[in-house]
Amino acid sequence: MTFSSPSVFASFPLLALLAIAVPAVSFTPQNNFDEIARQADSARKEGRATEAIGLYRQAVQIHPSWSDGWLWLGDLLYEQERFPEAQNSFAHFVTITPAPGPAWVMKALCEFELRDYAHSSQDLNTWIHGGRQGNEALADVADFHWALLLTREGHFDQALQLLTERAQLRGESPLLIEAMGLASLRMPNVPEDYPPGLREEVWLAGKASFYLAVQEFERGQDYSHRLLVDYDQQPGVHCMHGLLLKAQSKSGEAAQEFHEELQISPENSEAMLALAQIDIDNRALQEAMSLARQAVQIDPANPDAHHVLGRVLLAAGHANESSRELESAERLAPNRAAIHFDLSKAYQQLGRKLDAQREMSTYSAIKKKSLAEKSSMETRDAPQSPEAPQ
């Protein structure tokens, strides 16, 4: 712009008039913005949410690049369960501040509520690969929704792993039971969208799976028996029963159930891996190897598949190939203690002493941490109460 621009001259008289009519301090957009932003923060801190929302909206209209404004706006709207508007605010925030922080989880949660599962999954993935920033409560909610999305995308074993950890830490809730039921029955659905006629089956499987997770096997077996009576031809049912039997060291009966499962659903990698582990214990390494390889082929992103294959290869004396599989497993599940233990053994066999020591220390550190968590859990008398869906 130059001084000769007609617009400057044209607007001068109006500016002069306004300057007289209102105090100069409240006129400039910057001061106006500062005041609105201050009022918005006060309203939020004092619990006047709806007022704060209005003020934040005004503030981000003046300064669309004010990232904190978008964040607080999203947060307040989310609290009021106004998910489309909250999603929009978080979307603005992550455009301005693209680092994969907690706002990605909030955006993903809004999208989940809006049943836009593809974007929800994409955003959670961004957050996970960006180092899972945020506090424990956020991670807890994120992991639960991630497990639901994994189930919907057909990654049942990974979903079950997450849900099992949650069951052990948080105890029973209707939503968790439903989520575990869907994953156990290998139904690619979320709790909101499966056919009502399958509710009994999902509930029974969820209960069986939950009691398996918290090691109350006899309770689990009651539900698993009921499943067998009415739904014995459904995928996942024999596998569930087999897992409960295996957990009680009834390997022979368990193996029979896994075989039956594979007749019904030949691609059930959980049954394959459970059977492979029984085969390893029985030194039937060829069978175990074939099952584990098949499981890796079906679900290459499943750390359990690589772990079991790594164990079979190690038992069969193929330490080099074993270490490669175990390294894959470690990449996919870096916090799984048993993988580090087996990897340490593989490195030992390969003469890689330093690597073996490092893996053993990681194993010990994870074990120590999990023992500490367990002992803090034992101070409670019962698992936590049901969670809210947020």
Add this chain to the structure above:
Amino acid sequence: MIAIITSALFAIAASLPPQNVSPTVPSAIASQTTGAFEQLAQDAKRAREENRDDAAIETYGRALQLKPEWDEGLWYLGTLLYKKENYFEACTVLRRFLAQEPGNAYGLAMLGLSESESHDYVRALGHLKQGLAIGLGDNRDLTLKSRIVTATLLTRSEQFDESMALLFSVMTDGADTLSLEEPFGLAALRLPFLPSEIPPGRREMIRMAGAATIAIEGRKYADADKIFNELEARYPDQPGVHFLIGAYLLSEHPDEGIKELKREIEIEPANMPARIRLAQEYIKQQNLDLGISLAQETLKLAPYEPLAHMVLGEGLIAKGDSSGGIGELESASKSLPDEVEVRWDLFRAYTAVGRKEDAIREKSEIERLSK
């Protein structure tokens, strides 16, 4: 359903707050916007009153673009979307309405009903409970619908006793008992499904269980006996049936009740309610060793089951082991801080061993919970 909601709308319309003042905008634009808004609001109202629902929805939507916080518009748009069975959109709009009117019981009830239809059951239960707690005034249809849906959602979340209590109160208020058969049957058999989720092969059994429960509540014991006999004959191996019959028989025919509970445990060895009820009955009959041993066995199966801790505590105290009993009761109380029965047990036990301060604390808790 539509009739119920429509009548609810008429009842609530008068209670809506006056229209909001539009936000400050430059005067020329403001008068243009206000004029356009007023016109749209009138058109929407006319379309709604003439039952041109699609036109009303479209026009309310346009008016709300000009005034997003117009509570009356949000309410009518939300309820029209519900009427058109567009439940998911109804939820979105009713949440915006509730942001303007956070304690509006009708809004909470309508949102809960919409969420239930959208399969968002946890939120639905929360909102319906909130709406009912605030009170839906004299809108009998909406109140009835909300209470029944709340009861079915309580059943679905395995809160069977709470569901039964609510259904009994609905029945006492004169609701049609036939429509309550399935909700009652599901809660009585402890099956956490909605009526729409009943598997085809179970519906008759559930209806029979519901009819028997309704007969008991109506003191028609001969009818209840007849239905129970038929239920047991037709479904001898179904989980839940013997527990229901056993619990019914315990008050008048305790020995037969015990037999039924034992049969339930044979069918489902880890059935917690049957085990706990049976252990309680043994203790009541002063068969303390049996009661204690059953409670202990139950805790081996389910170490965190608070009611098993409570029953074991009661048994140990009855046998003279105050210290052991108090420990069990305290354990139960930690998990069930709002369970009055545990508080009473603890109050009596502390009093008996002279722990006055603890007894006073329990008494004040009992008073708090009884309010």
